[in-house]
Amino acid sequence: MALKKFWRPIIDKFQSRLSVWKAKTLSFGGRLTLIKSVLNSLPTYYMSLFKAPKGILDDLEKLRRKFLWGGDDPKSKIHWVSWPKVVAAKSDGGLGVGTLKAQNIALLTKWWWKIKTGDMCLWKECIISIHNLNKRPVTIIAKKSANGTWCNIAKAIQSLPEYDVNHQDLFTMIPSSNTSFLFWKDRWCGTLTLQERFLRLYSLEKKKLCTINDRIKTDSFNWCWKVQQMVDDVLSDFISLCSLILDAKNAILQSGAQINWSKTVPLKIRCFIWRALLDRIPVAANLEIRGIKLQSATCPLCNLEKETGDHLLINCSVAREARGWIFNWCGIKVTQFNNVIDFVNFAANWGSCPKKRERMNAIVYGLLWFVWMARNNTVFKQTRVNPAKITDEVISQTYTWFKYRTQGVKARWIDWSLSPFC
Numbered sequence: 001m002a003l004k005k006f007w008r009p010i011i012d013k014f015q016s017r018l019s020v021w022k023a024k025t026l027s028f029g030g031r032l033t034l035i036k037s038v039l040n041s042l043p044t045y046y047m048s049l050f051k052a053p054k055g056i057l058d059d060l061e062k063l064r065r066k067f068l069w070g071g072d073d074p075k076s077k078i079h080w081v082s083w084p085k086v087v088a089a090k091s092d093g094g095l096g097v098g099t100l101k102a103q104n105i106a107l108l109t110k111w112w113w114k115i116k117t118g119d120m121c122l123w124k125e126c127i128i129s130i131h132n133l134n135k136r137p138v139t140i141i142a143k144k145s146a147n148g149t150w151c152n153i154a155k156a157i158q159s160l161p162e163y164d165v166n167h168q169d170l171f172t173m174i175p176s177s178n179t180s181f182l183f184w185k186d187r188w189c190g191t192l193t194l195q196e197r198f199l200r201l202y203s204l205e206k207k208k209l210c211t212i213n214d215r216i217k218t219d220s221f222n223w224c225w226k227v228q229q230m231v232d233d234v235l236s237d238f239i240s241l242c243s244l245i246l247d248a249k250n251a252i253l254q255s256g257a258q259i260n261w262s263k264t265v266p267l268k269i270r271c272f273i274w275r276a277l278l279d280r281i282p283v284a285a286n287l288e289i290r291g292i293k294l295q296s297a298t299c300p301l302c303n304l305e306k307e308t309g310d311h312l313l314i315n316c317s318v319a320r321e322a323r324g325w326i327f328n329w330c331g332i333k334v335t336q337f338n339n340v341i342d343f344v345n346f347a348a349n350w351g352s353c354p355k356k357r358e359r360m361n362a363i364v365y366g367l368l369w370f371v372w373m374a375r376n377n378t379v380f381k382q383t384r385v386n387p388a389k390i391t392d393e394v395i396s397q398t399y400t401w402f403k404y405r406t407q408g409v410k411a412r413w414i415d416w417s418l419s420p421f422c
């Protein structure tokens, strides 16, 4: 799309619209509205993917300019105000039309935004692997040696400083939801990178390109320094680094959990987890808030405490016992959780192997679901609760999910029943 001839259809479209509208019959205000609403949106489709050549942008601007000042006839009209003033923002004394060049760059930059914030999809996977973006700081957008559409997009992003915009400022990282950001080189904790802020510590780091998830685990840090012991003033840097990260981490934990929407777990269960994370499941406490009268608001599993979502699924003795069995089966240390968000986040960040993490995730979702099922059976069918039965159901159901809903897990039942990480 670097050649002018490819953009011909847009110029033709612009011209055809202009001749139809008969600028002369419209007021200045009418023409301004048309320029803003219709002419601006005509090239959007092309401009959202390709960088328009300068010549084309000049031609299009010329057409808009002529139209605003009432001239679709060949006779030139007086342009009473210079075009840069017209396109300037209203706060800067203009009419807020905006230039096509700025529009083009804004649309292209959107792709970078989508790479950084959107869900994983095919185009994104391609771009990330071709340009190896996973292991690069946020400032690097494309491989130097490559060319093509994405490189033009990258160049457009690099031209943002012309507009006093630094694209790094637009991103605040959320480490729990993104594993690929670099611990030292990306901005995720305040306005500076940790490399900029803690230069001495950075020089002691063994693996300069480590990711946030390499260093921060759910309940601990995982450092890898070049030295055995730090001298005193570096140590004080280290303490401030830790407290900075802890603050950021707490803020992240409060901001909620990331749901894994992968198809391993049945959709109804994923939706249940989504509701549980938002505390929107029909437990007694939530029904009472909504004005529904109940005979009893105590937890039907333990009959001891008020039934809230976090109590039922996490803190109830039945849920805790089943969780103990499951953790035992997984061969991991039993950890305490305060609420559903904690537990789901634990699975989302567990371990370093993505395949094993996927299994852990399904197991956690399964456990929450079968505790919920046990609760419903107790309430509606008056069956007796049995943590061992919940555990058995989680083990056998997760096996079925991995066997029949995904490809790749070839475990035999006998192995699975001993450990899900066989």
Ligand SMILES: [Zn+2]
Residues within 6 Å of the ligand: 299, 300, 301, 302, 303, 304, 305, 311, 312, 315, 316, 317, 318
């Ligand atoms: Zn209970």
